[in-house]
Amino acid sequence: MIRFIAVLAVLTVLAGCAAYSLVDAKRQTIGDAYTVQPSIQWSKADADKVEIWTVDGPDLEMIRFFRGLSDGDRLFSAKDDVKLPTYNPDMKASEIMEFVVDSIARAGAGNVDGTALRPAQFGTVPGFRFDLSFTSGDGLWFDGLAIGATIDDKLHLILYTGARQHYFPKYRDEVERMIGTIETT
Amino acid sequence: MRERRRRAGGHGLAALAIVLLLGACAQTQSFLTSGDLAEKPANPHVLIMPTDVELSELTAAGLLEPNAAWTAAGRRNVDAALDALLAQRSAIAVRYDETDSAAKEAEAQLLKLHSVVGGTILVHKYLPALALPTKKDIFDWSLGDGATALREPYGADYALFIYLRDSFASDSRKALIVVGAVLGIGVSGGHQAGFASLVDLRSGEIIWFNRLVSAAGDLREPELAREATHNLLKDLPL
Amino acid sequence: MKCARATSLLTAAALLASGCAQTGDIQKIEPGERPSIESDEAGLWMQMDRFEEDLKTSGKVIADPDLNAYVRDILCRLKADYCVDIRIYIVRTADFNASMAPNGVMIVWTGIILRARNEAQLASVLGHELVHYIGRHALKRWREIRNTTDAAVFFTFATGGIAGILAGFAAYDSIMSFSRDMEREADSRGLAMMHAAGYDSREAAKIWQQLIKEKEESDEPKRSAFFSTHPATEERSKTLAELAAATDNAGTSLGRERHAAMTAPFRHDWLLDELRQRDYARFEVLLDQLSETGQEDGELLFFRGELHRLRGEGEDDAKAIAAYTAALESDSAPPETYRSLGLVQWSAGNTAATRAAFESYLASERDPEDRAMIEHYLQQIP
Numbered sequence: 001m002i003r004f005i006a007v008l009a010v011l012t013v014l015a016g017c018a019a020y021s022l023v024d025a026k027r028q029t030i031g032d033a034y035t036v037q038p039s040i041q042w043s044k045a046d047a048d049k050v051e052i053w054t055v056d057g058p059d060l061e062m063i064r065f066f067r068g069l070s071d072g073d074r075l076f077s078a079k080d081d082v083k084l085p086t087y088n089p090d091m092k093a094s095e096i097m098e099f100v101v102d103s104i105a106r107a108g109a110g111n112v113d114g115t116a117l118r119p120a121q122f123g124t125v126p127g128f129r130f131d132l133s134f135t136s137g138d139g140l141w142f143d144g145l146a147i148g149a150t151i152d153d154k155l156h157l158i159l160y161t162g163a164r165q166h167y168f169p170k171y172r173d174e175v176e177r178m179i180g181t182i183e184t185t
Numbered sequence: 186m187r188e189r190r191r192r193a194g195g196h197g198l199a200a201l202a203i204v205l206l207l208g209a210c211a212q213t214q215s216f217l218t219s220g221d222l223a224e225k226p227a228n229p230h231v232l233i234m235p236t237d238v239e240l241s242e243l244t245a246a247g248l249l250e251p252n253a254a255w256t257a258a259g260r261r262n263v264d265a266a267l268d269a270l271l272a273q274r275s276a277i278a279v280r281y282d283e284t285d286s287a288a289k290e291a292e293a294q295l296l297k298l299h300s301v302v303g304g305t306i307l308v309h310k311y312l313p314a315l316a317l318p319t320k321k322d323i324f325d326w327s328l329g330d331g332a333t334a335l336r337e338p339y340g341a342d343y344a345l346f347i348y349l350r351d352s353f354a355s356d357s358r359k360a361l362i363v364v365g366a367v368l369g370i371g372v373s374g375g376h377q378a379g380f381a382s383l384v385d386l387r388s389g390e391i392i393w394f395n396r397l398v399s400a401a402g403d404l405r406e407p408e409l410a411r412e413a414t415h416n417l418l419k420d421l422p423l
Numbered sequence: 424m425k426c427a428r429a430t431s432l433l434t435a436a437a438l439l440a441s442g443c444a445q446t447g448d449i450q451k452i453e454p455g456e457r458p459s460i461e462s463d464e465a466g467l468w469m470q471m472d473r474f475e476e477d478l479k480t481s482g483k484v485i486a487d488p489d490l491n492a493y494v495r496d497i498l499c500r501l502k503a504d505y506c507v508d509i510r511i512y513i514v515r516t517a518d519f520n521a522s523m524a525p526n527g528v529m530i531v532w533t534g535i536i537l538r539a540r541n542e543a544q545l546a547s548v549l550g551h552e553l554v555h556y557i558g559r560h561a562l563k564r565w566r567e568i569r570n571t572t573d574a575a576v577f578f579t580f581a582t583g584g585i586a587g588i589l590a591g592f593a594a595y596d597s598i599m600s601f602s603r604d605m606e607r608e609a610d611s612r613g614l615a616m617m618h619a620a621g622y623d624s625r626e627a628a629k630i631w632q633q634l635i636k637e638k639e640e641s642d643e644p645k646r647s648a649f650f651s652t653h654p655a656t657e658e659r660s661k662t663l664a665e666l667a668a669a670t671d672n673a674g675t676s677l678g679r680e681r682h683a684a685m686t687a688p689f690r691h692d693w694l695l696d697e698l699r700q701r702d703y704a705r706f707e708v709l710l711d712q713l714s715e716t717g718q719e720d721g722e723l724l725f726f727r728g729e730l731h732r733l734r735g736e737g738e739d740d741a742k743a744i745a746a747y748t749a750a751l752e753s754d755s756a757p758p759e760t761y762r763s764l765g766l767v768q769w770s771a772g773n774t775a776a777t778r779a780a781f782e783s784y785l786a787s788e789r790d791p792e793d794r795a796m797i798e799h800y801l802q803q804i805p
Contacts, residue, residue: 018313018314018315018316019314019315020315020316020317020318021318022318022319041318041319042319043317043318043319043320054317054319055317055319056305056317056319056320056326057305057308057309057317059301059304059305060301060302060305060326083700083701083702084701085699085701088735090770092766092769092800093796094762094766094793094796095766102699105696105699106699106700110481110482110483110515111482115792115793116792116793116795117792117793117795117796118793118795118796118799119795119796119799128796135481135482135483136301136482137481138297138300138301138477138481139293139297139477139480139481139482139483140294140297140298140301141294141482163298163301164294165294165295165298165328165329165331166298166327166328166329166330166331166389167329250463250466250569251466251467251469251470252466253460253461253462253465253466253468253469254460254461254465256469257460293480297480
């Protein structure tokens with residue numbers, strides 16, 4: 001994660017602008033596919049196919065909204081010549097969970113486990129949910145929850161992860177509540 | 186006999202490198218919690234976490250080559266300075282038990298969490314470009330209930346973490362500094378950088394945090410180590 | 424160009440000011456020896472000691488007592504007097520290497536344990552690392568390069584946290600690459616050591632031959648940190664074979680059964696790590712090599728199926744189905760085999776077979792924790 005921040009730091013300092021903007025506690029549009037309504041404020045950072053919301057800092061907890069992954073996309077960015085798991089629209093939920101778990105493992109996490117895969121509503125679109133646990137590159141335990149759906153052959157995924165101690169539990173209820181407010185357009 | 190030191194700040198090292206590269210020039214800038222400060226006992230018991238001090242030689246190639254003898258001296262000096270400072274404030278210093286604590290999983294996880302929180306504060310509170318709007322004019326980070334893993338065994342009210350790096354120019358680098366000055370390239374002579382945090386173990390909150398960056402000072406000298414320690418901890422709320 | 428001029432001035436200043444690097448007269452380390460705190464060696468040890476503390480709680484070390492006892496036992500057979508100074512850490516990673524730090528930390532990657540066909544092959548790797556330790560090669564190398572640009576890589580790992588350090592170690596035998604002379608010395612002395620301990624020294628060349636074959640088949644040989652830092656592997660394998668041919672290996676042991684038994688509980692996880700690399704050609708070669716030792720067992724067949732399922736090109740669906748079916752005929756197919764079979768049958772449009780596979784998955788003795796999803800699939804299938 002520090003590498004992500006380092007890159008972000010260099011880019012934003014060069015661009016002369018701030019990396020994080022404020023997300024107000026009102027309905028927000030994610031990608032062009034759906035909206036959610038947070039009930040607290042978040043700090044948001046934007047990258048290509050993902051936006052990150054955090055309150056205390058992404059290394060402690062963050063919601064990652066993956067905005068429409070398409071055929072051949074990786075979950076996390078890396079150099080072109082590195083082989084990583086890729087998404088394809090024919091994937092069933094089991095294979096999407098495998099794609100996420102394997103990607104997190106390749107990103108340097110240890111003890112990555114995806115559990116309790118089950119059907120779930122993503123707004124009005126039938127989708128899936130699962131739970132996660134892993135250790136960071138330094139050995140700190142993290143918990144996570146994921147909900148996703150394929151809309152128009154693109155994968156929309158909401159991944160909330162945080163340090164097992166204090167941070168994941170801190171906003172879990174808020175994230176669950178917010179998932180209940182998903183409105184697919 | 187092999188000496189085992191528990192390190193408190195592994196993750197913080199990478200964050201510190203970033204701060205040094207991109208950070209502001211402010212020498213020290215500390216933060217106090219935005220929340221209410223819980224009442225301080227008359228003689229607070231302060232758990233001193235193993236001081237993560239490392240002294241290195243800055244070689245001509247721009248490398249920090251760690252020096253064990255200097256590091257041992259630096260640690261002794263900083264520890265002595267800490268003891269004196271806390272005694273002045275009627276606090277009781279309790280030393281962390283460093284015997285192989287890899288077996289104590291809960292403690293190890295708590296210390297790792299502290300490293301990540303420290304790194305997060307360094308990045309998001311000291312680099313304006315990365316400031317979090319949700320922390321604007323707010324300083325409220327916590328280690329959560331897990332802090333009792335330290336509170337109970339030690340009977341401590343607070344835990345103090347110190348992280349200091351000091352590097353010195355080797356002779357070859359000193360030659361370069363002269364050369365660099367002639368060419369107009371800033372070749373640094375070695376610098377001192379660190380941070381300290383005070384955790385209220387009753388609530389788990391980080392109630393005070395300070396970063397130190399300075400280009401002068403030498404932790405190998407007891408007097409200068411005392412000065413650096415005092416500088417780092419001058420507005421410690423104890 | 425200002426930069427070029429500055430660089431040459433920097434080098435000149437470095438050469439003037441540094442004096443000669445002392446590389447001569449480094450004695451081998453004695454059992455129980457520690458460097459004096461004033462020495463440059465102590466600085467290296469201090470850095471490595473800190474890394475070791477982080478490594479212990481990194482979440483990447485396999486703590487299993489039986490596996491650790493096995494690896495330790497091999498080391499102690501090689502050099503009983505040094506074995507108390509060496510702390511072995513078995514680190515879970517798909518790359519194949521073992522790394523020696525100057526303070527006695529030996530990291531053995533699970534990828535090398537997976538690929539060793541027998542105890543003798545693993546012994547050859549451990550013996551090689553031990554020679555680097557006894558010969559103080561890290562210190563020697565550090566003194567050779569500390570004032571050169573090569574030195575930049577040496578301590579930069581310190582800023583990467585544990586992940587950076589492990590990545591650095593994956594690339595090198597130690598915190599930096601050793602010289603060719605040092606590698607040759609480690610090979611030849613290591614071979615002598617394994618032979619003296621009763622292992623068949625011809626196995627030393629074989630593990631590298633196996634790796635070379637894997638590299639040749641890989642879509643992406645550069646990915647391997649090992650190959651990128653050990654380009655002369657063919658030459659090395661040849662030399663090892665020649666050295667072994669000159670020794671009498673009558674009565675020496677391979678330890679194939681013991682190795683298979685000690686590694687069996689972990690093989691599934693380690694194969695999963697390899698699969699996650701998504702280098703299908705290379706994984707296929709690895710599976711071929713692992714099944715050379717006997718009949719292809721249910722676990723290997725399952726992973727062969729996974730390879731085809733994930734690659735999903737051309738004939739892969741049919742091949743996956745064949746592999747899973749063969750796995751299920753054995754008594755060692757992992758429980759997920761039915762689920763994977765179901766997914767591929769579904770993708771291939773075989774609805775009856777899909778239904779059968781998922782129903783079998785749900786009926787298996789271990790209650791699957793993705794039951795809700797599989798039941799959902801069954802409702803979706805026509």
